[in-house]
Amino acid sequence: MVKLVDLYKSFGEQTVLNGINLEIPRGKLTFIMGRSGTGKSVLLKHIIGLLKPDRGQILIDGQDVTHLSEKEWQRLRRKFGFLFQEGALFDSMTVAENVAFPLIEHTKLSKKEIQRKVEEKLSQVGLLEARNKYPAELSGGMKKRAALARALALEPEIILFDEPTTGLDPMLQVATMKLIRKTQQQYGLTGVVVTHDVPIALMAADYIAFLNEGRVVAEGTPEEIKKSEHPFVREFLKSAFEGCYPEEGRDVQEKHGD
């Protein structure tokens, strides 16, 4: 489905992707994990063409997309849904208008059909009540669910999630992840989730890839990851279950250095 071959990307002096090789299986939920600021989101933005790699290839359904023109990308992107970290809802539009936006742009459906589809998607994420509210009136969890409904509107084949549970309370994290899992299975989507939340990943993932210093250091099913001997993975999992997430726990950072 999506295959990354030897991907390199630097911003100025800072190398963010340092030879990424990863194959994302079709119809599965793949988690990309790693410390905050290690290029997980950058990797996600490469897959959808918002960023271009310095070197390497991105293959989508076997097609190398690294040198596609803007116009070809426009066509390809209709296969994709993307859930931004903060939702990125258009704040000049209501929730319903946000969800309707991709449908109005890319389909020839009538007003009635669009409205029906919007309501279907919104009830799927449990937001039908809030359809006439503006994003500023929503809580963080509701924003993410609204953004999910918008990302699902065009029924994409691949959906990318940038930190879908960050900033939510623990119960909402689990609820949001379950919702993502459910929709992914329902539509047989290929999902890619970027997160540093270990329990959530072990709960929901089909496949996990660990990123450190711009490389994939370990990959496998959750069971394989739990048994991994890689020192970074072990430390990461351990600190997660000490109730101390790596981005907040300085001691972990010091032990590992950079």
Next chain:
Amino acid sequence: MLNFLSYLGRVGLDFISQAGGMALLFLTTLVYTFRPPFRLRLFFKQMEFVGVNSLLVVVLTALFSGMVMAFQGYHALSKFGGESLLGGLVALSLVRELGPVLTSLMVTARAGSAMAAELGSMRVTEQIDALEVMAVNPVHYLVVPRFWAAVIMVPLLTIIADLVGIAGGYLVGVMLLNVDAGIFIRKMQEMVEWLDLSSGIYKAFVFGGLLSIIGCYKGYNASGGAEGVGRATTEAVVIASVSILVGDYILTSLLF
């Protein structure tokens, strides 16, 4: 010394890259203008925002400028007994110069700043990325309607400002300073030619384009959260205002 030189170099490079960025945005906007879908609704919304909503401030500015000019002009003209020329003076300076420049500056302050702030906050909250991800070209969706709204509305506002300014001058000149109404109008008709009027309108077209492209460019390329949006807005207003005044000089010397 070396520090100073490197500072100069940086400023120069920055200037060139920004000017280039704006020129590129301008060309992209022109190209996308002719690419469907045509977003008429957004275009009308922007025309309302740039034009209709700026009307009050433009009218007030023009009214008081015209009134002040009548006072000042009367003072200067009376030194050599030329009070009868007052109508021509007020109308000429408004139509050629003050109408387009003041209108554009007010629209910059109201709408140019809002363009930078709106696009800037869309940029930093990833809404522009969201457009791109949903396969909607952000320049097509955001910049094209704003650009054309400004290009069309600024000249229209300028015409209104000319009229209102002249009315203000008439009010002060005829009612307060007792210049003969017939002479005021007559001198105005004699002295203002079609070319004076049209050169003012040409300027307004250019200024409308300038202020919208600068506002959109600054917002589109904003970064760094709320602070970055604030910086983009300030820079948009400053750069657009200065560009309008410099552009005014260049256009005046070309159109004489």
